[in-house]
Amino acid sequence: MRIVVASGKGGTGKTTIATSLALGLAGDGSAPPPIFVDCDVEAPNAHLFLKPLFEQSQPIGxxxxxxxxxxxxxxxxxxxxxxxxxxxxxxxxxxxxxxxxxxxxxxxxxxxxxxxxxxxxxIGVIERGPALEGIDFRRGLLDVGKPMSVPIIRALQKQVTPRPGQTVILDAPPGTSCPVVAAMQGADYLLLVTEPTPFGLHDLRLAAEVARELGIPTGVIVNRDNGPYPDLETFCRSSGLPILLRIPFERAIAEGIAQGKNLVEIQPEYGERFRQMFHQVVRGEKA
Amino acid sequence: MKIVLSVTAPGIEAPIDPRFGRGATLLVVDTDTMQADAHPNPGVNASGGAGVQAAQFAAGQKAEAVISGDFGPNAFDALKAAGVAMYLYGDCQTARQAIERFQAGQLQQVGAPTQSGHHG
Incomplete structure (x- = not known):
């Protein structure tokens, strides 16, 4: 199964969610550790949380x-x-x-x-190596000054060949333009991370439209949840987008993230919460 | 001689548009007769390469010079290759004013791109 994490708005917590989901699934034991692909090739940062040891590097042009x-x-x-x-x-x-x-x-x-x-x-490189908990980590890196990231994202996509039962998690770039579409292509499920702000909702709408156009089943994760935001709830309900998880706006989480930890390290119960969410999504897929 | 100017509307009295590739209209002026033909700028809505298209237009018109407010690296290279001289509006307000100053030798000629280009 190929899961893409996207958001529209930047800084909503895509990488926090994607890396935490990867660690949650890696802790499952019943399936091979996931493949993680950082598609934000203009500014990749998932390596800060999953700490890969890059063993292979391949130029892309x-x-x-x-x-x-x-x-x-x-x-x-x-x-x-x-x-x-x-x-x-x-x-x-x-x-x-x-x-x-x-x-x-x-x-x-x-x-x-x-x-x-x-x-x-x-125009850049693709790098690969083992990360925390046996996660198979890959990322693309666009050379500074090069305007086009899509060929690198396509090369990343092409090289992902999961073993049976192995989940692939792709961390998309922000926005809704060509690089995001390239990251979403071929996804079995899309997780849209949003925040309960007008800006977050505005870009969630755009990202959800892209997903609808591509025909990808989609669920929403609300990050930095600090109380009811009726416009967001109404939008998700009327668009048929299930809210799968809410992560509260908490100082302890923010401090942990700032130290390079992810949610599962900060609050271990998130491992189980992400696994549950994943199984809910997979079940929804099969239903 | 023929000169191409980036302007916001047709006509010799048109207000100038400082954007070469993205200005609404390219005005082709015959300086001998002051006849001004307006053409929609071909790249005004292009996702990229607007400057190249405007430069190709000017070259296709066999213009000897273009006047605008700005020339990015692609437009600059293209116009240079085509042998079209580039001049800046300075504080000119209308096409007519720019041509008068051009004829009086009062416009600054451009020897390098005046901005670093637009992407994305």
């Missing part, structure tokens, strides 16, 4: 066009087919803008003069 000016007739076909305006014909010159290129290969395939070849443009 996209193929970008290289124009042979000796063969180019400046016909403009490449510029015409590029959806991202990453290649332009200006008079007697054809220019490539690597930062705009998505590496789709259309220009290379459609150049009538075969004047375009491709080179690998490195």
């Amino acid at each position: 996209i193929m970008i066009p290289v124009v042979d000016e000796a063969l180019c007739t400046h016909c403009g076909k490449c510029a015409e087919v590029c959806a991202y305006h990453a290649i332009a014909v200006l008079g007697q010159k054809t220019l490539v803008f690597p930062q705009l290129c998505h590496g789709c290969g259309s220009c290379t395939a459609l150049c009538p003069e075969k004047a375009i070849s491709e080179r690998l443009d490195p």
Whole structure:
């Protein structure tokens, strides 16, 4: 089973929930420890809580066009087919803008003069290694200054091959744009972490819409719960989103997180609460 | 000669728009006749590459110069490759004013990108 943890709004507790769920499941004993994938490749931080020992590192890149000016007739076909305006014909010159290129290969395939070849443009790495409780930890890391994280998230997704009975937990980036969609793709279940604030609810609505569009069963976790917030309850009820767990707004939790501990370490009963929640989700899936 | 300007509306009296790739309208002005043709900026709603598209438009119009408030790195590289000179509005308010100052040699020419580009 592949579970994605997302939120819309940043800083609601995605990584807190994802890492605590991973530790909860790792403590189950009846199944192999989960695979954990940190998809927040622009600012990964799950390693702070799961403390992996990275043993493997693999460079990731996209193929970008290289124009042979000796063969180019400046016909403009490449510029015409590029959806991202990453290649332009200006008079007697054809220019490539690597930062705009998505590496789709259309220009290379459609150049009538075969004047375009491709080179690998490195954009980041994927790292992997064992973490706490035998968790199989992976993360992507986008190079500073590179604008496109989706190819790294796709590479992470592709390399996840769980053993039978092994759960995969993916920690999504914040927001609802392409990287989040890339992280959500292929999910069996989506956990949306929110906080009882207008901002949290606003972004929860957006994230829930993405989930509906992708057809992923979804549940909500309310973090920093500090009393009733009727708008949130009403939204979840009317959208058919079950609230699976509420984590109270408590100083002891905040202090623990700030020290690099996760919920299961701060309050061990969360291990059981996350396992129960997981089984509820799995049962809901099978029902 | 032909000059392309980024403006907010059609017409030679149009207020300037300092954004080259994202300004609503690109005005093609023939400085000999002061004839001004307005074209919608091709990249105004693009997710990226707006500056490249505006530069391609200017090059396609065989403009010798463009006037705007800002040129990002992609627009700058594209216009430079096309041999189109870049000038800044300074405190000009309208297209007509910018062209008059251009003809009087009072506009600052750009030799490097004036901002670091937009992403995301």
